[in-house]
Amino acid sequence: MSTSTTASVSTHILDTSLGRPAEGVPVQIAARAGRSAHEGQEGEWQALGGSATDADGRCKDLPVLPEGTTHVRLDFAVEPYFLKKQADAQQDAPANRDSGAGVFFPEVAITFAVVPGEHYHVPLLLNPFGYSVYRGS
Template identity: 75%
Template sequence: MTSAPAPEAPVGTASVSTHILDTSRGRPATGVAVTLSVRAGTSARWTAHGTSATDADGRCKDLPAVPEGTTHVRLDFAVEPYFTRCFTHQAEAQQDAPRSRDSDAPVFFPEVTVVFAVTPGEHYHVPLLLNPFGYSVYRGS
C-alpha cells in the first residue's frame, strides 16, 4: 500500500502520525492496520475517524487531521496478523531447525491501544516500538 503524504491539518486542529519498529528484528513493521479514533472530552464516546496500514518503512503517513474540538486520540494497532506473518515466515525459513519453546504460543499482545490527549494546532508523532512480548510508545517529533 502506497501512502500519500498526510493532509495538512486545518488551523485549530491537531494532526497525528505514527510508525512501528519491530525491535526484535530491527526492522520496520510493515502491513500493520492502524485505526485512529477521536473523542471530545473524557466522558464522550470514541468515534472512528480514519484507518491506515504501515508502509514498507513502518509508517502511516495518511492519517487524517483530527476534527476541531477533539481532546483525546486513540490509536489501535492490529499487531497479531503482523506477528503471525513473521512467525510463519520464520518457521518456513528454519523448517529443519529445532522448534523454540514459544513457537506455538499465541501472540501475547494481539493488539496495542494508545490513548493520548491533544491540543489544537499541535502535531503528534507517536512511534510504537514493538516486540513479541512487549512494547513501548512515546511522543516523537
C-alpha cells in the first residue's frame, strides 16, 4: 500500500516468444534510500525479499518499500524458467532439439528511481534472446 512517504512496486512477466505469462520466475526486490534521488544513487542496496510469478505472470506479494526509498532494483532469475521451457520442448518434440546453447540472459536486473506516494508497475517482456521493460500503469 502506498502512502505519502513510501512508493509501491508491482511487476509481471510476459514471455513474448509464447505470447503467455511467465509462471514461476523468482523475483527479488532491493531498495536504497537518500534524502534525494541523487544521494540515493550512492547508498547501499537493502535486500527486501522476493516472490515468484504466478500463473498470470504476476508477483502479487512483493515486500513493501521502506520509507525514504529513492531507487528500486528488481532481479528476475529467468534462467530456470527458460531451462524448464527448453526441457519441456525437447520432451514434446525431440527431433527439434536446440543446439544446447543455453540461456543468453540468465538474469535480468532492472533499476529505477521512485518518488514517495507513487505506484510503479514494471512489466518485463521476455524472450530467450532479449527483453524489454517499461513503466506500466
